[in-house]
Amino acid sequence: MICVITNSNHFETWLAAFLTLAVFSFLYRDNPFYKFAEHLFVGVSAAYWMVLGFWSTLWPNAIVPLFPNAALVVGATPPEQRDFVILIPVILGLMMLLKIVPRYASWGNYTTAFIIGTTAGYSLVRYLRSDFIYQLGSIIKSVIPASASIGLSEVANSIFILLATISALYYFLRIRTNKRSANVISRCGLLVLMTAFGVSFGSAVMGRVTLLVDRLYFLFSDWMGIL
């Protein structure tokens, strides 16, 4: 075994293997190796995403439009003229940084307002269009067959989806009556939702298991060279 392991002398593979085992060691209990890996992950990922944000967003969208010659530094063609409009988000960003200083923290509220305004505006439009209207459209389309040659099982599935969606919505929207039939529909809706949640849970578990298999494959194949 040792012989096999020493064959794989690539530093990066060894580092990745050490970190993988360090994280897996948490299955036994919290320990210094896990804490090291955890703290390393926090530090590296914070800096990584900051660097990526700087080079892929801030540099081309804010620094180059304000200082066109900056494009030459990364070997790109500079724009013909400066775009001073881009000063607005830069100032908003700097105002947000004032949140660090308690005395001027309230200046960051304008940036918060912009962020929430943008999120609220886009969410309202997106959810209205793609989730609400599109999903209602899908319900209607499911009862109108696309072609005459549709099979019996497809028709049965479409009717099932329609009735199941209506009963789940009935349960979700909490339509309360004393009618026994209404309670039956509501209970059917709850069962549909439980089935969907079970499917989501099963898929999530299998997604994690896939990651686990991938890490074990890395250890046995790339690191140890057994597989």
Added chain:
Amino acid sequence: MKRNLAQVVLSVVALLIVLSAFLPDADGGLAGIAKSADSYFPIWFSIIAVFAFVLGASSLIGSHVRKIKDRENDWQYSIVTVSSFAIVLIVGLAKLGGAPGLEGDVSDPASFLGRIFSSVLSPLHATLFSLLAFYMASAAFRSFRIRSLETTVLLVSASIIIVGRLPFASKLFSFLPETLHWLRPDKLSLWMLLVPNTAGQRAVLITVSLGVIAVALKYILGMSRDMFGGQK
């Protein structure tokens, strides 16, 4: 006063985005303003997001430096966070290890940052998430005891999906006659994904969209101002 002005900014920004989605394309007037706002705002948002990263990172590093200074519990690990943050920041901003100068792609796999991603960040991320497989299984064992019809349905549907995704799922129940092949876990899990799951997820999406629209309207109309802090 400041809070009112911030609320005005919020409402104007949101209304311009909403208007741009519904007004016809035009160069001038309100439609023109809304359209140009719609083209600018996503870029502005991403620029501000980078500043948010800086704010978050400064808060993170500040808290860890304080921990080191005060020699709090496990302060040694804070040194790992601070030093790894500094190293990756320098390596990434200087684009070390890749193409000469600053001309290379920041995410180039040959650069030091690319190698840090593949040998540190990616394995840590994948392993941390794969750990959840164990905890989800143990949580499921404790929560999904058969107590009622609902929990039974949840347990059965999750089990069918898990068994149906196994590589040998098609071999299970292969003794069933042709007419009952739909009972095989691979077929049954596919049907559950496409039919009851579609119905349930559709109901969830419609209800969530109603909730999001209501919350968005609440913010746009100024009915909730908690995000601007407690000052009057």
